[in-house]
Amino acid sequence: MDPITALGVAGSIVQLVDFGIKVVSKGNKIYHSGDGSTAENHDLGIVANDLVLIQTRLRQSLRPLDAPGPLSEDEQALADLGAASTQVAGALLEQLNKAKAQGRLRRWKSLRQALKSVTSKSDVDDLAKRLVMLRDQLNLRILAGLK
Helix, strand or coil: HHHHHHHHHEEEEEHHHHHHHHHHHHHHHHCCCCCCHHHHHHEEEEHHHHHHHHHHHHHHHHHHCCCCCCCCCHHHHHHHHHHHHHHHHHHHHHHHHHHHCCCCHHHHHHHHHHHHHCCCCHHHHHHHHHHHHHHHHHHHHHHHHHH
């Protein structure tokens, strides 16, 4: 066998073993967890839920319901950022629920859920990054409004 081909085959085997280790490790974590998800996903869910609650309070505090006229430019920007963050948080919670094992946990079920979790990790990471970006922009907008 050609040395370059052998190196390619060896690299593919290493990737497959690494992927298998990740799936088994996550499956074990899911199996031993109380709620059918990994600690990381559980924490992300808590943060996303909290952001939705904060956004609801922020939306209610923007303007009293009986105040006449449209929202100011800053209020509208806050409302738009809040709506976007609520949408992203909802999508993140949906992805986390898909990766969460439902019902009684068994080893094979945990491994299946771990496989879903590993394959959807990039989607979850992308949504988490978007949520951080929106949170930072909300913080900046609120700080600018305080001045």
